[in-house]
Amino acid sequence: MPKDHGIxxxxxxREDVRFLTGxxxxxxDLALHGEVHAVMVRSTVAHGSIKAVGTARAAxxxxxxxxxxxxxxxxxxxxxxxWLINSRDGTPMRExxxxxxxxGKVRHVGDAYAAVVAETYEQARDAAQAVSDDSEITELPAIVDMAAAVANPGNRVHDEIPDNLxxxxxxxxxxxxxxxAAIKAAPHVTTLELVNNRLVPNAMEPRASIGEYFPGTGDYKLTTTSxxxxxxxxxxxxxxxxxxENKLQVxxxxxxxxxxxxxxxxGEEAVVLAAAKKLARPVRWTAERSESFLSDAHGRDHVTKIELACEKDGTFIAxxxxxxxxxxAYLSNFSTATPTFLHGTLMAGPYKVPNVYVNVKTVFTNTAPVDAYRGxxxxxxxxxxxxVVDKMCRELGLDPFEVRRKNLITKDMFPYTTPVGLAYDTGDYQATLDKAIAMADVAGFEARRAASAAKGKLRGMGLSTWIEACGIAPSHLVGVLGSRVGLYDAATVRVNATGSISVMTGAHSHGQGHETVFAQIVADKLGIPESSVEIVHGDTAKIPFGMGSYGSRSLAVCGVAMAKAVDxxxxxxxxxxxxxxxxxxxDITFEDGKFAVAGTDKAKTFGEIAFSAYVxxxxPLETLEPGLEETSFYDPANFTYPAGAYLCEVEVDAETGKVDIAAFRCADDFxxxxxxxxxxxxxxxxxxxGIGQALLENTHYDENGQLLTGxxxxxxxxxxxxxxxYNVDxxxxxxxxxxxxxxxxxxxxGAxxxxxxxxxxxxxxxxRGGHSHVTHIDMPVSPSRVWSAING
Amino acid sequence: MTKVSMTVNGKPVSGVVEGRTLLSAFLREGLGLTGTHIGCDTSQCGACVVHVDGRAVKSCSIFAQEAAGATVTTIEGMANADGSLGAIQQAFQDHHGLQCGFCTPGMVMSSAALLAENPKPSEAEVRHYLEGNICRCTGYHNIVKAVMAASGQDVSAVAAE
Incomplete structure (x- = not known):
């Protein structure tokens, strides 16, 4: 029987009720007394020298x-x-x-160079347009293509960085x-050049910030989409x-x-705070979706050449x-960690490959900042x-399932240290592969393919066996890797006198359901109803500290801090x-919400203990303080390593190039x-x-740095x-x-x-449909790309 | 500036609006009904869907004055009279059809309009109908499941392993 409460x-x-009722x-949604409106003035050119910002008329x-x-x-x-990243020669990154x-300069379309605050949104917007019209910005050649950026040292995003690196x-x-040496000597080398397409995260709520300043105390408050x-x-x-920090509540x-x-x-967060102080009124700013496209940090955008060296039987060598x-155009907060320590350290995958080398050149361009996006x-x-594994299998005529199975780290090999610096603590990659195969009825594929063919469609099956590093991060490790801050997390568990519980967590829930799940954990550990537990998040005035939610860390880091505070x-x-x-x-035991003297019937309920703690x-005050509130700061010993096997089946219409996902199976180990x-x-x-990235989404800047997908x-x-x-196991x-x-x-x-x-x-x-000349199609695998690949 | 009156969630309301004021802005700023969300500026996302005289409308795509005299229902008007979740809302909770909640009001309003037109939609019909509502969190799986469940269909076999 599935459990009906607790872990x-x-x-x-529980959060659904408010979301479902508006x-x-x-x-x-906040409306504050006396509030005024900020609108940003954003560059319409990708690269320009600011000669004058025309504020007089707008003012x-x-x-x-x-x-x-x-x-x-x-x-x-x-x-x-x-994160401070050093180059191969030991020199620190350019920052x-x-x-x-x-x-001085604007460096991407959408780069904000002025802000107008007015009584109404419409007035602010009209005035922002006036600033834009009246400003003098000399357009400079845009640096868009990464290879060209590196090759043309004279054209610089930042004047002090000659090669845009x-x-x-x-x-x-x-x-x-x-x-x-291994690649040079290998019996077979497969090479693949590919693009990991640039994506716009597009959370459905556009970014928004409200600044407040309280002149009587000098306190600031920032309400923001964080x-x-x-x-x-x-x-x-x-x-x-x-x-x-003690004057700023976020x-x-x-x-x-x-x-x-x-x-x-x-930057908008600083603008609304500065404006609130200047005007002593709440200042609000909400992005239009067009601004989100131009100014939110984008994701991915890698151009990669990968080589896989292997034996003729598909055994990986390097x-x-x-x-x-x-x-x-600028370094967003995690932008230097994302292509390096969240990428290079995972380049052994779930495989027992003997050696790996990763080189990443990170390039400034006249485009919106790029940073971490889901994954x-x-x-x-x-x-x-x-x-590249799939391409190798085709080149050597090998079965992609068997090649992966042969190269996967086996469960008796953990803990397993990879050649790229991680120590995987545990896993069973064969098990998830077997599970995915079972879920997908691989044996029945041929019949499904024939059925698709009868409809004029080409059917194919694609496998991916993946691993990730989550729960960022063990502070000592990220410190060695270049993080300027440790990344532990914190929680306070406050038992109120009447037995209800407030949990202040450093995690932030923006869809993940922490208010429910974290309460399940606390309730389970304390043997009390979930409804007695309230999860408080997202307010620096209420919560001791926290690094927030990203990198799949909420439960593995913040949740563990909470569990330790419960202990x-x-x-x-x-x-x-x-x-x-x-x-x-x-002699005291704790079980099912009761503190008891072992071996006797003497016991106190959790509620009795809570009440006693406060009244x-x-x-004996020298050995027992009143109160029942505990804080824990938790710093994990290692990353966590979820892994799994995903199997996708598609139908391709060769006439139009359109791809339909026929089935998607996920076997995960979380x-x-x-x-x-x-x-x-x-x-x-x-x-x-992930399907969006694979089939649909692309962020396209033209050669002038104009965002065409805005x-x-x-x-x-x-x-x-x-x-x-989707089928998920x-x-x-x-x-x-x-x-x-x-x-x-x-x-x-999933992503x-x-x-x-x-x-x-x-x-x-x-x-399978006879178009064996097609060895790769870059994402998004759009109808035109598929059609062109077939007919090219 | 013009005075505009309509019935919203069963109550007569009125307000003074500019000619350019969108229905979405009137609901949010004029009436404080912030359950109707604004997720884009091109009428694509569907977070602002409300019912105007029984039809699903993206409230950012009409002016407040165009709804003068109309009967408007927003997400705030979808619960049962006793305050409990309506059938579609309850199905969304039961089947985890929402995560961050931002697209949810529009999803519920579109789904209600679909079920009013087509009480037992197929999976394909649900997916097609919800094309104008973008969700970034759920991958749509549980939304489609919730809508089918709300229509009384047995969804226990959906993607079961």
Whole structure:
């Protein structure tokens, strides 16, 4: 029987009720007394020298209260990159200042160089248009193509960076010579050049921020669409504005999706705070979708050459990659970690490949910043690996299932240290592969293919066996790798006097369902109803600290911090029980919500202990403090390593090139499962995004740096009729060995494992249909690309 | 500026609007009904779908004045009289048809319009009807399942292994 409550139950989400009745409160839903409106003035050219910002006319327009330019923020700090990456020669990365508002130059279409604040939105918008019309910006040649950016040192995104390179990174540099030699000597080498297409995250809620300033106390409040309000506060306080942290409250209320794009601090947040102080009125800014396309951090955008050296029987010998990774015009907060330590370290995949070398050159261009987007580096690594493995199988006439099975790390090999620096703690990759094959009825494929053929369609099947590193991060490890901050997390569990519980977590839920799942865990551990537990998130004034939700870390890091705080509550409760029951602390047991003296019928309920903790008369104060509230800071010992096998079946219409997903099967190992319903939902969403990347989505800048895919009319988001029902299985569970919940994280898996499964299936369909000259099609595998590949 | 009156969620309401004021803006800012969401500026996303005289309408695509005299229902008007979730809302919760909740009001309103037209839609019909509502979180699986369940169909076999 499935559980009906606690850990492992598919508890229905409590947050759904407010979302389903229109009572959610997202940033733009707030209406504040006396509020005014900010509108950004954004560059219409990709690259330009700012000669003059025309503020005079705008300042006199109706309702206009203030006009800000880059000059107003020139003295304050820049928005920093969180990770310092060194080049192969040991030199540190180039880190140009990222100003609040562009100053001197604009560097991408949509780069904000001024902001207007007015009584109404319409007035602010009219005045912003006037600033745009009156400003003098001399257009410079746009740097769009990465290879050209590196090859043309005279044309610079940042004047001080001659080759537009942020860094030239090798991982691991000591592997380089051995990998080169192995590839030279190998019986077979498969080479594949591919593009990991640039994506716009497109959380359905556009970014929005409201700044408030309270002159009486000097306090600031920022309400913003953030996945991690504490990080935003830290960046604003320590780097960008110098506001003391105890004078700045950052609140992220209901947030309508993030997918990475709302991890980062953006300049608009500083603008609304500065404007609120200047005007002593709440200042609100909400992005239009067009602004989101232009100014949210984008994802992916790698150009990679991968080589796979192997024996003639498909046994892997080495992988070598060379990647150009676009960071856009400025370094967004995680932009330097994404193509390096979230990508290069995963380049061994789930395979026992003896050696790997990864080279990544990260390039500035006149495009929007690029940063972590669902999966963040790991989809890029997985796509390169899983595509080149399939290509090798075709070249050598080998079975892609058997080649993977032969090369997968086996379960007796854990812990397994890869040649790219990670130590996988546990897994069973054969099990997930076997499960996927069973789910997909691989034996019945030929009959399905014949049925498709009878309809005039080509059917193909594509496999991807993937691994990721989640639960970022063990602070000591990320410190060695270049992170400027440790990435532990924190939680406070407050037992109120009447027994209800408030949990303050550093995680932020923007769709993941923490309010439900975290309550399940606490309730399960304490033997109390889930309804007694309230999860508080997204407010720096209420929560001790936290690094927020990204990198599938909410449960594996923040959730574990919470579980450890609950353990402290139980320990404190035992002390209280020992006092109340006049027993030795060591004799107190805790089970099913009761503290009891072992071997007796003497017991106190959890509620009795809670009440006693707050209204005691006779505590021995030197050994027992009143109160029942505990905080835990948790720093994991390692990443977690979810893994799985995905199998996609497609039907291709060779006449039109259109690809339909006929079936999609996921066999995942996420370790222990806290709420199966939510885990399945996370996988569905990730696979939907992965299918979007594989078949539909592309971000296209023209040669002048104009974004041609700047709205939902031009950028193909997956719709309900683009995707099938997915089959998701999570029964292969190897619990994480180094966190007490045994959890690994499930938020990004779908987006990591699915794109190569889709593309492999398309190539398979074309081969089976007689178009064996097609060895690769870049994503998105659109009808025109498929048709051109068939007929090219 | 013009005075406009209509019935919203069963109550007569009125307000003063500019000619250019969209129905979505009137609902959110004029009436404080912020359950209707704005997810785009090109009428693609569907987060702002409401019912106008029984028809599903993207409220960002008509002016408030065009709804003068009309009967409008928003997500705030979809619960049962006792405040409990309506059948479609309940199906969305039961089948985890929402994550971040931002597209959800539009999804529920479109789904209600679909079921009013077509009480037992097939999977393909649901998917086709919801084309104008974009969700980034769910991959649509549980939304489609929820709509079919709300129509009384047995969805226990959907993608079961």
């Amino acid at each position: 492992g139950a598919s508890s229905k989400r 009572k959610g409160v997202y940033t733009d 006199g327009m109706p309702g206009v209260l203030a006009v800000f330019t880059g000059e107003d923020f020139a003295a304050v700090g820049g928005n920093p990159a969180g 140009p200042k990222r100003p609040v508002l562009a100053h 942020c860094f030239d990174w090798g991982w691991i540099e000591d592997n380089r010579a051995a990998v080169d 996945q991690n309000p504490h990080l935003t506060r830290l960046l604003i306080a320590a780097f960008v504005m110098g506001i003391p 609140v992220a209320p209901d947030v309508g999706g993030g997918f990475g794009s709302k991890i980062y601090h953006y 992988f070598r990659t060379e990647t150009l990774a676009n960071v856009g 963040a580096g790991r989809p890029e690594a997985t796509f390169s690996l899983e595509r 402290k509550i139980i320990a404190k409760g035992k002390k209280i029980a020992a006092h109340m029951l006049e027993a030795a602390e060591g 005691p008369h006779n505590y 370790g222990n499962i806290m709420n199966p319903m939510i885990v399945e939902g996370q996988v569905h969403g990730g696979v939907g995004q 709205s939902f009319m031009d950028y193909a988001m997956p719709r309900a009729d683009d995707v099938p029902f 999570y029964s292969c569970q190897t619990p994480c060995t180094h966190n007490p919940l045994g959890v690994k994280g499930c938020g990004e898996a 990591i494992g699915s794109p190569p499964a889709v593309v492999n299936a398309v190539i398979d369909a074309l081969h």
